[in-house]
Amino acid sequence: MIQGLAEEQRLSGAIVQGGLVWLAGRVADDDSPDTGGQTADVLRQVDALLEQAGTHKRRPLSVTAVLADVRDAPAVNRPWDGSPDPATKPARTTVEAALVAPSWPVGITGVAALDGPGARQT
Amino acid sequence: MIQGLAEEQRLSGAIVQGGLVWLAGRVADDDSPDTGGQTADVLRQVDALLEQAGTHKRRPLSVTAVLADVRDAPAVNRPWDGSPDPATKPARTTVEAALVAPSWPVGITGVAALDGPGARQT
Amino acid sequence: MIQGLAEEQRLSGAIVQGGLVWLAGRVADDDSPDTGGQTADVLRQVDALLEQAGTHKRRPLSVTAVLADVRDAPAVNRPWDGSPDPATKPARTTVEAALVAPSWPVGITGVAALDGPGARQT
Numbered sequence: 001m002i003q004g005l006a007e008e009q010r011l012s013g014a015i016v017q018g019g020l021v022w023l024a025g026r027v028a029d030d031d032s033p034d035t036g037g038q039t040a041d042v043l044r045q046v047d048a049l050l051e052q053a054g055t056h057k058r059r060p061l062s063v064t065a066v067l068a069d070v071r072d073a074p075a076v077n078r079p080w081d082g083s084p085d086p087a088t089k090p091a092r093t094t095v096e097a098a099l100v101a102p103s104w105p106v107g108i109t110g111v112a113a114l115d116g117p118g119a120r121q122t
Numbered sequence: 123m124i125q126g127l128a129e130e131q132r133l134s135g136a137i138v139q140g141g142l143v144w145l146a147g148r149v150a151d152d153d154s155p156d157t158g159g160q161t162a163d164v165l166r167q168v169d170a171l172l173e174q175a176g177t178h179k180r181r182p183l184s185v186t187a188v189l190a191d192v193r194d195a196p197a198v199n200r201p202w203d204g205s206p207d208p209a210t211k212p213a214r215t216t217v218e219a220a221l222v223a224p225s226w227p228v229g230i231t232g233v234a235a236l237d238g239p240g241a242r243q244t
Numbered sequence: 245m246i247q248g249l250a251e252e253q254r255l256s257g258a259i260v261q262g263g264l265v266w267l268a269g270r271v272a273d274d275d276s277p278d279t280g281g282q283t284a285d286v287l288r289q290v291d292a293l294l295e296q297a298g299t300h301k302r303r304p305l306s307v308t309a310v311l312a313d314v315r316d317a318p319a320v321n322r323p324w325d326g327s328p329d330p331a332t333k334p335a336r337t338t339v340e341a342a343l344v345a346p347s348w349p350v351g352i353t354g355v356a357a358l359d360g361p362g363a364r365q366t
Contacts, residue, residue: 002181002235004211010203011214015183017235018141019262022184025215059246061259062266062355066217070342081254089248092255093269093353095310096342098192098218109215111184113246113261124303124357126333132325133336137305139357140263144306147337188339220314220340231337233306 005052014049021053021112025066031103035067035075042108043079055115060090063110070096076106127174136171143175143234147188153225157189157197164230165201177237182212185232192218194227249296258293265297265356269310275347279311279319286352287323299359304334307354314340320350 006013015022026045028038050059065076073094090110099107128135137144148167150160172181187198195216212232221229250257259266270289272282294303309320317338334354343351 002183002210007211010199010211011185012211013213015213017183020183022213022233024184024213025186025217061246061261061264062268063255064215064269064353066215070344073344077254088246089251089254089256091257091259091266091268091353093308093310093351094344095219095269095351096344097339100192100195100216100218107215107217109186109213111266124305124332129333132321132333133307134333135335137335139305142305144335144355146306146335147308147339186337188337217341222314222317222338222340229337229339231308231335 005049014053016053016114019114020061021050021055021114023049023110023112025107025109027099027104027107031101035072035105036078038104039076039106039108040079042106043083046108046110050112053112053114055112059113059115060088061111061113063090063092063108065092065094066097066099066107066109067094068096068098068102068105070094072105127171136175138175138236141236142183143172143177143236145171145232145234147229147231149221149226149229153223157194157227158200160226161198161228161230162201164228165205168230168232172234175234175236177234181235181237182210183233183235185212185214185230187214187216188219188221188229188231189216190218190220190224190227192216198228249293258297260297260358263358264305265294265299265358267293267354267356269351269353271343271348271351275345279316279349280322282348283320283350283352284323286350287327290352290354294356297356297358299356303357303359304332305355305357307334307336307352309336309338310341310343310351310353311338312340312342312346312349314338316349
């Protein structure tokens with residue numbers, strides 16, 4: 001079964017299939033804040049999508065952060081580091097690339113696992 | 123089992139493993155058309171690879187569109203929107219980055235699911 | 245179960261879950277060599293992470309190579325082509341994007357499968 005969440009005209013905000021949640025690239029709903037504020041906006045969207053997908057806590061596997069200017073990495077890391085569950089550190093890739101509109105300094109996409117038996121081993 | 127499809131010198135056009143199909147980055151076979159024409163070319167390649175992988179219809183999970191110039195997004199969306207099965211909307215990420223040759227304005231990669239029991243829930 | 249390997253402050257070097265190994269974006273530990281040397285450094289890291297994850301040989305599914313200058317593609321391909329197991333050709337995507345520091349010309353990320361029953365079918 002393939003389940004689409006938060007469907008828009010030509011994409012789904014997330015796809016749930018086979019125990020994995022595939023996120024679309026998320027950018028801030030409100031593009032007026034600075035990079036840190038937009039990152040927090042994006043992380044809230046990610047959390048909401050994962051909750052909608054049925055994961056009871058954040059279980060990210062792989063995350064890609066796309067920064068329009070890679071010198072913004074510290075501004076992205078501040079809200080990232082303050083995320084609710086610091087124990088779940090995904091495999092992260094950070095690259096510099098323009099997003100679809102210049103008002104977005106950061107976009108985040110990734111893959112998470114649905115909750116399952118057993119807990120994270122650290 | 124890991125199955126490689128459309129193998130080239132140093133990569134496979136697609137890898138089938140564990141119910142998933144991993145696509146290599148596809149660019150147009152013919153780089154003479156404009157962005158819309160090359161996008162249609164790429165989407166035809168994606169469809170052919172998924173069919174070769176054994177999916178009877180398109181079951182994309184996650185798609186990344188790489189545009190050399192992000193202002194080309196509308197030109198990419200036109201053939202995308204005309205794809206055969208509008209019900210299957212993957213999680214899509216769009217970024218601006220140069221492809222390996224400047225004659226390619228667009229590249230697409232992604233992950234799809236093999237056909238399985240149950241239908242897409244929308 | 246989600247298992248994090250090579251954990252750093254805010255990311256895991258790799259995540260093992262559900263038979264898959266998700267790599268973080270790897271860049272050279274030593275950024276003094278040229279692109280070919282740094283690529284070999286990155287490929288050694290990938291091999292070490294996959295071995296730590298429990299794969300007895302390289303079973304890459306999907307690899308993304310990010311090049312700060314796409315004209316470096318031949319320099320990346322030389323160590324790539326010399327990798328130990330030429331039979332395993334993942335689905336590869338190559339794009340041009342800056343990495344977090346300008347001293348890194350190349351970054352590699354990807355997904356691999358844990359060893360399982362059956363061998364690669366080519």
